[in-house]
Amino acid sequence: MKKDQAIEDAHLEYMELAQNPGSPAAAAKPQPQPKPGEFKHIGQDTPRVDGKKIVTGAAAFTHDLYFDGMLNAKILRSPHASADVVSIDLGPALNYPGVMAALKLKEGRVKWAGEQIAAVAALDEKTAEEALALIKVEYKVLPHVVSEEKAMEQGAPPVQDQGNVQKLNEYNRGDIEKGFKEADLVFEQTYKTSWEVHQTAETHSSLAKWDGDNLTVWDSTQAVQSVRDGLARSLNIPAGRVKVIKHYMGGGFGSKLSLNDYTVVAARLARETGRPVKVVLTRKENSYCVGYRPSARMTIKAGVKKDGTLTAIHWKNYVCGGIGRGDRCAEPATDVYKCPNVKVEEYSVFVNTCGSRATRAPGHTQGTFGLEGFMEELAAKLDLDPLELRLKNYSAKDKGDTGTIYSTKGLDQCYKLGAEKIGWARRNKKPGAGSGKIRTGIGLASQIWPGAGVPGTLADLKIYADGSIEVECGTQDIGCGTRTHIAVVAAETLGLEPRDISVKIGNSDYPWAPISGGSLTTPSVAPAVRDAALKAAEYLKGLASKKLNVAPAEIALENNKLVVKADPAKAVEIKELARSLPRPIVFHGERSAHPSTYVFQTFGAHFAEVEVDTETGKIRVKKVVAAHDIGRVINRLTAESQVLGGITQGLSAALFEEKLMDPETGTMVNPNLHDYKIATSLDIPEIVPLFADVVDDRLNNLGAKGLGEPPRIPPSAAIANAVYNAIGVHVREIPMTPAKVLAALKRKEAKP
Amino acid sequence: MENTRKKKKPVTRRAFLQSLGGGAVGVSVASRVLGAEPPLFQSGPGEMELFAKKKIQMTINGKRIRLEAEAGETLLSVLRDRLRLTGTKRTCNRGECGGCTVLLDGKAVYACHIFALQADGADILTVEGLTGGEKLHPVQQAFIDKDGYQCGFCTPGFIMSSVALLNKNKQPSLDEIKAGLAGNLCRCGNYQKIYEAVAAAAESVRRG
Numbered sequence: 001m002k003k004d005q006a007i008e009d010a011h012l013e014y015m016e017l018a019q020n021p022g023s024p025a026a027a028a029k030p031q032p033q034p035k036p037g038e039f040k041h042i043g044q045d046t047p048r049v050d051g052k053k054i055v056t057g058a059a060a061f062t063h064d065l066y067f068d069g070m071l072n073a074k075i076l077r078s079p080h081a082s083a084d085v086v087s088i089d090l091g092p093a094l095n096y097p098g099v100m101a102a103l104k105l106k107e108g109r110v111k112w113a114g115e116q117i118a119a120v121a122a123l124d125e126k127t128a129e130e131a132l133a134l135i136k137v138e139y140k141v142l143p144h145v146v147s148e149e150k151a152m153e154q155g156a157p158p159v160q161d162q163g164n165v166q167k168l169n170e171y172n173r174g175d176i177e178k179g180f181k182e183a184d185l186v187f188e189q190t191y192k193t194s195w196e197v198h199q200t201a202e203t204h205s206s207l208a209k210w211d212g213d214n215l216t217v218w219d220s221t222q223a224v225q226s227v228r229d230g231l232a233r234s235l236n237i238p239a240g241r242v243k244v245i246k247h248y249m250g251g252g253f254g255s256k257l258s259l260n261d262y263t264v265v266a267a268r269l270a271r272e273t274g275r276p277v278k279v280v281l282t283r284k285e286n287s288y289c290v291g292y293r294p295s296a297r298m299t300i301k302a303g304v305k306k307d308g309t310l311t312a313i314h315w316k317n318y319v320c321g322g323i324g325r326g327d328r329c330a331e332p333a334t335d336v337y338k339c340p341n342v343k344v345e346e347y348s349v350f351v352n353t354c355g356s357r358a359t360r361a362p363g364h365t366q367g368t369f370g371l372e373g374f375m376e377e378l379a380a381k382l383d384l385d386p387l388e389l390r391l392k393n394y395s396a397k398d399k400g401d402t403g404t405i406y407s408t409k410g411l412d413q414c415y416k417l418g419a420e421k422i423g424w425a426r427r428n429k430k431p432g433a434g435s436g437k438i439r440t441g442i443g444l445a446s447q448i449w450p451g452a453g454v455p456g457t458l459a460d461l462k463i464y465a466d467g468s469i470e471v472e473c474g475t476q477d478i479g480c481g482t483r484t485h486i487a488v489v490a491a492e493t494l495g496l497e498p499r500d501i502s503v504k505i506g507n508s509d510y511p512w513a514p515i516s517g518g519s520l521t522t523p524s525v526a527p528a529v530r531d532a533a534l535k536a537a538e539y540l541k542g543l544a545s546k547k548l549n550v551a552p553a554e555i556a557l558e559n560n561k562l563v564v565k566a567d568p569a570k571a572v573e574i575k576e577l578a579r580s581l582p583r584p585i586v587f588h589g590e591r592s593a594h595p596s597t598y599v600f601q602t603f604g605a606h607f608a609e610v611e612v613d614t615e616t617g618k619i620r621v622k623k624v625v626a627a628h629d630i631g632r633v634i635n636r637l638t639a640e641s642q643v644l645g646g647i648t649q650g651l652s653a654a655l656f657e658e659k660l661m662d663p664e665t666g667t668m669v670n671p672n673l674h675d676y677k678i679a680t681s682l683d684i685p686e687i688v689p690l691f692a693d694v695v696d697d698r699l700n701n702l703g704a705k706g707l708g709e710p711p712r713i714p715p716s717a718a719i720a721n722a723v724y725n726a727i728g729v730h731v732r733e734i735p736m737t738p739a740k741v742l743a744a745l746k747r748k749e750a751k752p
Numbered sequence: 753m754e755n756t757r758k759k760k761k762p763v764t765r766r767a768f769l770q771s772l773g774g775g776a777v778g779v780s781v782a783s784r785v786l787g788a789e790p791p792l793f794q795s796g797p798g799e800m801e802l803f804a805k806k807k808i809q810m811t812i813n814g815k816r817i818r819l820e821a822e823a824g825e826t827l828l829s830v831l832r833d834r835l836r837l838t839g840t841k842r843t844c845n846r847g848e849c850g851g852c853t854v855l856l857d858g859k860a861v862y863a864c865h866i867f868a869l870q871a872d873g874a875d876i877l878t879v880e881g882l883t884g885g886e887k888l889h890p891v892q893q894a895f896i897d898k899d900g901y902q903c904g905f906c907t908p909g910f911i912m913s914s915v916a917l918l919n920k921n922k923q924p925s926l927d928e929i930k931a932g933l934a935g936n937l938c939r940c941g942n943y944q945k946i947y948e949a950v951a952a953a954a955e956s957v958r959r960g
Contacts, residue, residue: 283846644943
């Protein structure tokens, strides 16, 4: 229970941080912005500064750490989806040669198959695994339910004390009944998304080592700071005695945002044995024990005028996240389009499987699949161009044009860029207008996501007496290239090359930075680094001004030197200046607050082109054009990679991904990478990433927003809409398997 | 205690090993767990061995290694757990993702799917062996230049598959690159930049 709460808390932290409000006072503070054309590195293509480590296999992931005397831990998990643990006998396991310690981890009610029951630490993984089989557990097996439909029936086994259906979210503005009366057309439809598993390449893992009262944990995590705090709480020790390190991690996508239960197990076993303990989850455990994206079943009813003007939206959604509450999915419906009357009702449906976790763009991917599919069908009903329908309802303020004004909004630019690049005019004017066995179609979907970053993020920039420069920040690189982004910003500000900056991150002892989730990292960390580097630049100019006999304002930093602007021959090297330093000088940078009088969002639009084989039901995505407004791009090369990744994952979810449960045993039937299919190199379309030319000078000192989530939000909807455009019938449920496509085609034939 | 131990350990693997070993090589059985069990015996001619471990040798990244391997031990386990060549990743451990791809006698294989005993006498190349000092292999350099990765966990596997592809096909088309890498999964989804990297590496090799 405590653990479920921790995951829930982490999830809330994720959403709250992602949507952090600004400060009223911040409006008064100008944000010094570099001018376009001044940049040498920012916005250019900078290869990863740590690329060599990655391609040579030298990058140390948590999996790759082997310490002297290290033990391996394995966890015994409940085979039952609902049961009471009557007794656990560790004796035979403890007597097994090579086993050094064992722990009981569960008392009372088990609510899902896979819950931790006990753990052992042994000399090697094989011995630990063998010992697990010797642990004797007596269960009182209880009835379970793993299907959302069954869980909602009268007399279903209760998953939670308060009932299997609970209110998750409600929101009202205006009067929907009035809005429906004003409409020329009222339309209702239901859309469904599946349980998508993160399936990180590196399975979850931790390594714990005690040194007296001090604990160090190497963790495959998106949040060194949160894991430190969580461990201190769980073990009841001061946070200052816990250090969490993450050098490299093989993918998180939201599943590694907080302290995990197995990490506490490693720490406890390490304390008990006095030896380092590593725990590495198997692919199977990684598939069914560490979360997934909750499903959504969204029924949307909207009123619309003949010209496309939305008059009312009623959003009713059942979210299923196992024993967890799942995601609120209504934000796209309340915020993307202008609409005065909106009512939201969302419910959690509880079933006996692992709790869902934040999954890249939680809520928004599901909500966008529903809303944007609905908009596409609405456009067809009104005989309007789907892009025109969206432009007709374009909003300048949040809450569907009823709230606070957006500081900047480049969604119109995204539509224009994307439509041009895909050749929007080539689409079928009437969905399904083509002929023959293979049909082609083009569809689009829009996206919003906060991505403003977190005020208060810290970074230290240090100048050593040898002139070398180092940045320390308690953030972590989860695969986006954060080390490189930090190097780019510091190098840009100090007239250096990115390779000249040594970047130290992934350690909870470094200055505070938020979790790497919610598209927070770059817009939090980059401005803090810029702030520290600007202070360093001023300091260096002050030193140089004495040497060069000109005012600091007359000096520029370029090519490792401080140069007199009017007479570039007069210059002094940073190295030479640093020699006079009495000690290393540290400059503290902080990401300042942004004003609360504006709303800061990312925007984007994806355009997909598909081919559908009407005989086999197979969909082939041919091309995706993705246009994003994320403010200033820090590194175009890595930004493009984020977009490619979001689209690949969105395509994978649209066509293949689904966690499947066996109703009889209450266990996952496809906990591997063969039966849980994800996109392979054979499924990838041509992807064209584009960026709108928007810089937000109210947001932070770089005008940069986040990009982790945005490209993951529209692809499934854009692909579904392209399929609709191709075959003239909407597949309203992902994954759009061949069977579902064929069923949809049958539905079309049945219609007069 | 004996009773408890006998119950365990997959019979399937033993059965598999038995079929693998056949006549002359014989049956090697994992020591600790299965040692107490009665030997499997079938009447008839031929030979049979019941060693728990077997002495084998292989060349790994140019170095001749002699080792004793257990029956169920995989090549991946030898590389990672015994030699600490951790560039080769254990991602699925069941031949589904390509994270552990190495070259065995020049051919790309999943190290999790090769028993150490099967690799007896083989020449193994891992990602660590590609680099001759400071200079990177053209494929490695191209992955950096094109940003052909995100988290980097699958990268060594992709690099080894790409090297194997380019060894066979100096100028692969886009479709040939896709097919050549179809056995490797990149969950971050950076395939397009990986194709670009392989094409750039081919070009770089071609130009010398």
